[in-house]
Amino acid sequence: MFKSKLRQAVLIMLAMVYSAAADGPAKSHPGNWSRQRAQRPEEQVVRSKTDRAAQGRTFQPDPDMPAFTLPDPLLGADGRRIGTAEEWKTRRRHEILELFRKNVYGRVPDTPYTKSFKVVHQDPQAMGGAATLKQVQITLSRGQASLTISVVLFIPNRAPKPVPAFLLICNRGTENFDPTRERKSEFWPAEEAIARGYAIAAFHNEDVDPDKHDGFKDGAHGLLDAAVRPPDAWGSISAWAWGASRVMDYFETDAGLARDKIAVIGHSRGGKAALWAGAQDERFALVVSNESGCTGASLSRRRFQGKESVARINTAFPHWFCETYKTYNGREDALPVDQHMLIALIAPRAVAVGSAEQDLWADPRGEFLSVVHAGPVYRLFGRQALGPAAMPEIGAALHGDGAHYHIREGKHDLTLRDWQSYLDFADKVFGRVK
């Protein structure tokens, strides 16, 4: 009893020291940050799958950047510290969700709409008999206006039902989730998922909202917005996240799918949407961000040359976030949130973040640190997240308690290698392996 209390106290102290150090000026970590932190005694995570090609290389040291301090996810708006999971769930989680709605992603209007699901095509012998294909149309209507999200879903035939499932918010061409399987893509490796006993689904983000700035006339905005959009009206990232939740509405009606084992995954802009979907919609049991970068998994306050900034993303993609977010252009330190708080909103559910070595635009270390700094919130629930871990070697994955991080060689992309890492973690999260 005493021993376990002592151990808990040591863990909390380590976490506090760790947060303080990593929140402080970036320049307080000269040299190789990863190696400095590699020998923490309380390391909880399992190292796995080191790619042969990587040969023990670690991620490059940080470039020079201004010092920064992260907002504390556990400090409530009234100045009181959150000390229990209950306080987090009933108070702080809502405060942080509101901060993200008000300042970053925008708010979904509460306009009423109707919803219908239609299985428009079904093939019980798809993939040479390995899977059942379902093509589902989800139609959202308001008066005479409507939009339809087309979902491609494969469910493994040779697996006990209901099965866990991955839902991809696809921000690349629809050929990446070809229902005929004539075209196969690593971006959505359906055969791999099926062979491993997972259902796999995808929809195209532009079904929900075309990825262009048209003054919010088309897509979900055209359907649901009021005549005058307030400064915290939702942008396209939020619309895509909302679309993922509408697909989840359908999943809940499909007896083949385990509704408590649904993962939402996205790459890059799709990864930003997946995180925001998972932050808001607690039905997603696992949330996967692949190289989501700025206003996805990476910390906004880490500013260095060669990384996407808030000003740059708001200028290049003026339709992605709410208007208020633009007031933070060049003022990241003034944001009431940073992206570790987005990850924290997923707690105690599972989160997986992946980076690519050459993808400096997305800031791999900033993506890793977001997960680390969400740790104190996971610990309220008795989960360790990544624990006091160092960034893994290139090609390695950390499967923590409720959190996963990996970094692979190569460029900005969602590859089979990334998927394998996420499926390995999902196996653990969903109790398919010890």
Ligand code: GTR
């Ligand atoms: C880039 C953008 C990133 C990322 C990426 C993508 O142009 O700057 O934030 O979202 O697009 O979606 O591939």
